[in-house]
Amino acid sequence: MTKKSRNLEDRTRVTTLGRDPDANFGVVNPPVYHASTILYPNFADLMDFKYPASPYGRMGTPGTFALEEALRELEGAYGCRLTPSGQNAVTTALLATLKPGDHLLMVDSVYEPVRMFCDSVLKRMQIAITYYDPTIGAGIAELISDKTAIVFCESPGSLTFEVQDVPAIAKVAHENGALVLCDNTWGTPLHFKAFDHGVDISIHALTKYVTGHADTMLGAINYTKAVAPGFEKTYRALGLCAGPDDVYLALRGLRTMAVRLKQHQATALELATWLQTRDEVARVLNPALSDDPGHALWKRDFLGANGLFGVELKSGTYEQLEAFFDTLELFGMGFSWGGFESLIVPSKLKTTRTATQSLPEGPLLRIHAGLEDPADLIADLARGFDAFNAIS
Numbered sequence: 001m002t003k004k005s006r007n008l009e010d011r012t013r014v015t016t017l018g019r020d021p022d023a024n025f026g027v028v029n030p031p032v033y034h035a036s037t038i039l040y041p042n043f044a045d046l047m048d049f050k051y052p053a054s055p056y057g058r059m060g061t062p063g064t065f066a067l068e069e070a071l072r073e074l075e076g077a078y079g080c081r082l083t084p085s086g087q088n089a090v091t092t093a094l095l096a097t098l099k100p101g102d103h104l105l106m107v108d109s110v111y112e113p114v115r116m117f118c119d120s121v122l123k124r125m126q127i128a129i130t131y132y133d134p135t136i137g138a139g140i141a142e143l144i145s146d147k148t149a150i151v152f153c154e155s156p157g158s159l160t161f162e163v164q165d166v167p168a169i170a171k172v173a174h175e176n177g178a179l180v181l182c183d184n185t186w187g188t189p190l191h192f193k194a195f196d197h198g199v200d201i202s203i204h205a206l207t208k209y210v211t212g213h214a215d216t217m218l219g220a221i222n223y224t225k226a227v228a229p230g231f232e233k234t235y236r237a238l239g240l241c242a243g244p245d246d247v248y249l250a251l252r253g254l255r256t257m258a259v260r261l262k263q264h265q266a267t268a269l270e271l272a273t274w275l276q277t278r279d280e281v282a283r284v285l286n287p288a289l290s291d292d293p294g295h296a297l298w299k300r301d302f303l304g305a306n307g308l309f310g311v312e313l314k315s316g317t318y319e320q321l322e323a324f325f326d327t328l329e330l331f332g333m334g335f336s337w338g339g340f341e342s343l344i345v346p347s348k349l350k351t352t353r354t355a356t357q358s359l360p361e362g363p364l365l366r367i368h369a370g371l372e373d374p375a376d377l378i379a380d381l382a383r384g385f386d387a388f389n390a391i392s
């Protein structure tokens, strides 16, 4: 028996869930089992398909079940399944809930590779897709029809960080017989309790804050009891599984996630507040800032923020941006986020968005505030801006 600890704080539960030292010679962390074949103890059990824990490596090993249990319990889901990447978690959830002829309402600020999946694979499957403005809220009623099977949310949105009114959207969706799927990677199972806000399937790129060390690709799908039968069938049929070493790293990352998130959030706010004082900056896009348009909704529905936010510059030529980026020493230039290190990338928007009413006009950057000392990070950005301003 592992400790469920439902009545304890999340910061405690990340340290207790999905561990069973008594079953593992007292070892604190669940060991890594590499397995394809799993042997049955006798003929009768084989004939009855009665297996000790798992019938076959693809269906998981004790580490898989430990991580699934921890994620499920933290978010208050009925079930959890792991996928080899966050992108695959999203595509699997959509494949499990859509059929030809269905209509999908997809948020315009969705993670871009998901948009690519919609416009290629889902279109080929005869799914009709309508992109909607992330700030639509209850206005989603005007776009929904009796063909709408799914309303997909991602809050805050990728690159532009609009907070969605998920409860208002869920109310309309459920009244019309549609399910709500939500990419909750930014929220994490700690900071956005998706199932308390009407979500039916909550999706996570564990690659980000759960593993937290920029060394693992992994995804998870948490779901309610109502969607379990259909979802489980597709998940199994697709033959998905997660590698035991990656699962181990995710479980290990989970243990420190609560304190890491707290520090990422504090550093991001410090950087954001400093950036707001800079002449080069038009706007900082971070719902944890009190003057952000999404702040009220974030405060109502979220239990915390993290290190990822956007910065809109007033202007900037290619050469100025090049000087700025190439001067930075502590901010890595690379995609993904959620690791211990600070990152920065330029965000391209205009070519992808089709339904968002109000988009940033100036050059847009995405910053991930890592676990470095904030003063060092600010000094690095200041040097970057010096280089930026030295080019006219």
Ligand SMILES: *Cc1c(COP(=O)(O)O)cnc(C)c1O
Pocket: 085, 086, 087, 088, 090, 111, 154, 158, 183, 185, 186, 205, 206, 207, 208, 217, 218, 219, 336
């Ligand atoms: C990174 C990311 C994904 C994809 O996760 P991978 O593990 O990189 O495939 C999905 N959704 C959001 C919001 C992300 O940021």
